[in-house]
Amino acid sequence: MQSQLTRLEVLAPEHWQAREAAHQRRASRFTAPYLDRRSAGRKHPVEDFLFTYYTQKPGQLLRWHPGAGVVLTGEAAAERADWKYYRPLSAAECADQGIDDGGAVTFDAERFRRERAETVSFTRIILSGTAARPARFACFGLHEWAMAYKSQLNGVRHEYLDLRLGAEGTDGVVEASRINCSHFDAFRFYTPQAAPLNTLQPTRDNQRHMEQPGCLHANMDLYKWAYKLSPALPSELVMDCFELSWRIREMDMQASPYDLAAWGYEPIRIETAEGRAQYAAAQRGFAEESQRLRSRLLAALELIDR
Structure with a gap:
């Protein structure tokens, strides 16, 4: 001792x-x-x-x-x-x-x-595997658009929000785009008509092999992995992950098909070349920040093992 x-x-x-x-x-x-x-x-x-x-x-x-x-x-x-x-x-x-x-x-x-051996093991697998893979920056936030695809048939997830381009305009962006979502917990909310349009087919089983550090949702999930390890982690680190996730959520919804003007958010118009460039630049910044947090989380996991 x-x-x-x-x-x-x-x-x-x-x-x-x-x-x-x-x-x-x-x-x-x-x-x-x-x-x-x-x-x-x-x-x-x-x-x-x-x-x-x-x-x-x-x-x-x-x-x-x-x-x-x-x-x-x-x-x-x-x-x-x-x-x-x-x-x-x-x-x-x-x-x-x-x-x-x-x-x-x-x-x-x-x-x-x-008591938490399985959680610790899976978290280490997700964090280390994601950190080791190359980041991809060509998704342009289209996962949110795929969740609103064919809204005339499916409705929309946020029923109190209007679609910025309307239902037909939203569908047109989806149909004119290459959708490359690698994150299962985004993909699982696609409408039935949008799921076959994704170039990848992420599942819960292959999640540990598909997570990559350019993905906004994988980076938001650093907060999830941090609080799942509580109280083994200092709360200051959990809050760093929370605040990153908060800022990513803001950007994610700015790039979504929803009209958020009433809440004070300017859209990132990913249906345009300028908007996609803006999105990818912010995505790269979040990826770099997230990789630093992954390193800190993995170091904290080492303390648990001592």
Whole structure:
């Protein structure tokens, strides 16, 4: 046990509680407006997505965790002893770390590895495989258009939004384009008429082989993989992934067939050459940022294994 504990970072109450408060301020910028809208029965086509599509609840996002390799000290830390995947340090462990035996707690890596082994393994496969593949930048956000294809027959996913080019104009863009979506969780929402038009046929089974770092949805999903590893990851890293996903969602919907003028969003007109160039440039920037986050997530996975 001693060799393991010498690698832990010990945080005094004033230090970790300051980080906790900063995290809650950071997260509440996103959670508070969403909760207000939800209470009022209002929808937002861009800003609701991370709270309705993904499974982490606003309260879970607000809760701060230091991640693996950290000891929290003080009376307030003792309250976490009953939180899932936390454990109190024994008197001997506290003495080994040179801290008072007053309720110090740390992440329970052994229990997490035992109970979440499948999640850890799959996340490592997805992250490392995606990071190693070349990025592709020729999808131009057409997945959202494929989800609205033949809306006269299928309706639209966002029934309270108008199509910017109308139903026929939307169909015309789909039919005149080469659709190259590699992400199963986007492809599965295609209309029945659009699915055969995709040059690829992603499935849940081949997901681990098809994810690539140019894909906006694969990059948005960094938030999903981060919160699935909670509380093993520091919440600051989870929020970095969340904020990236938030900005990608904005761009994704700007390039969609929907008219978002009422919400203050200018369209990225991917039906034009200029719009496609604008989309691809932003996509490249997100890909570079996402690769850096993947590296940080993979490094955090290594801490879990220690």
